[in-house]
Amino acid sequence: MAIRRIYETPDPMLRQISKPVETFDDELETLVADMLETMYAAPGIGLAAVQVGVPIRLLVIDLQEPEDPEDPESPTVKDPKVFINPEILWHSENDVPYTEGCLSVPEQYAEVMRPDRIRARWQDEKGKTYEEEIEGLLAVCLQHEMDHLNGVLFIDHLSRLKRDMVLKKLAKWRKEQQQKAA
Ligand code: GNR
Ligand code: NI
Numbered sequence: 001m002a003i004r005r006i007y008e009t010p011d012p013m014l015r016q017i018s019k020p021v022e023t024f025d026d027e028l029e030t031l032v033a034d035m036l037e038t039m040y041a042a043p044g045i046g047l048a049a050v051q052v053g054v055p056i057r058l059l060v061i062d063l064q065e066p067e068d069p070e071d072p073e074s075p076t077v078k079d080p081k082v083f084i085n086p087e088i089l090w091h092s093e094n095d096v097p098y099t100e101g102c103l104s105v106p107e108q109y110a111e112v113m114r115p116d117r118i119r120a121r122w123q124d125e126k127g128k129t130y131e132e133e134i135e136g137l138l139a140v141c142l143q144h145e146m147d148h149l150n151g152v153l154f155i156d157h158l159s160r161l162k163r164d165m166v167l168k169k170l171a172k173w174r175k176e177q178q179q180k181a182a
Contacts, residue, residue, distance in 0.1 A: 004035070
């Protein structure tokens with residue numbers, strides 16, 4: 001297993017339309033293992049393959065929720081989920097806000113509106129098909145990751161003004177990081 005480099009905006013890699021996965025082989029399993037390791041190390045709750053420079057329709061999610069919902073400091077239960085060739089079959093008409101972040105737009109957060117429930121179909125790394133109704137944070141995260149497969153970032157959902165504010169803060173943050181490193 002290996003940690004892979006995460007591409008950041010405005011890298012054109014992130015604007016690629018990811019291609020369907022057709023071959024479920026050892027190379028795919030290695031990529032899935034590397035993506036999980038990269039996501040846990042970041043740390044993040046989701047990662048699309050295109051974010052590590054492989055534009056195929058594969059994403060991983062682990063919400064890493066605390067074991068005891070009453071105690072945010074309690075250890076997290078590992079629950080890695082793999083979604084290959086995911087499709088949204090249905091979404092609710094009820095959009096809800098959630099403050100999103102993205103490993104490709106580091107340290108920036110903004111509220112995005114998305115449907116609160118979706119019905120999705122996907123495959124796992126063996127090629128087995130699943131279909132389920134999904135809600136809550138998993139629905140938010142899956143929609144965020146599926147956007148990546150279509151070259152879309154969470155900042156694309158913001159008004160021009162808010163997007164420009166986020167990009168300005170990102171530029172400032174990067175400058176500060178550079179100064180720290182020097
Ligand atoms: O780690 C992440 N957190 C997050 C928070 C709210 C909504 C979506 C996400 S996904 C993000 C990791 C990432 O960039 N995945 O593409
Ligand atoms: Ni993201």
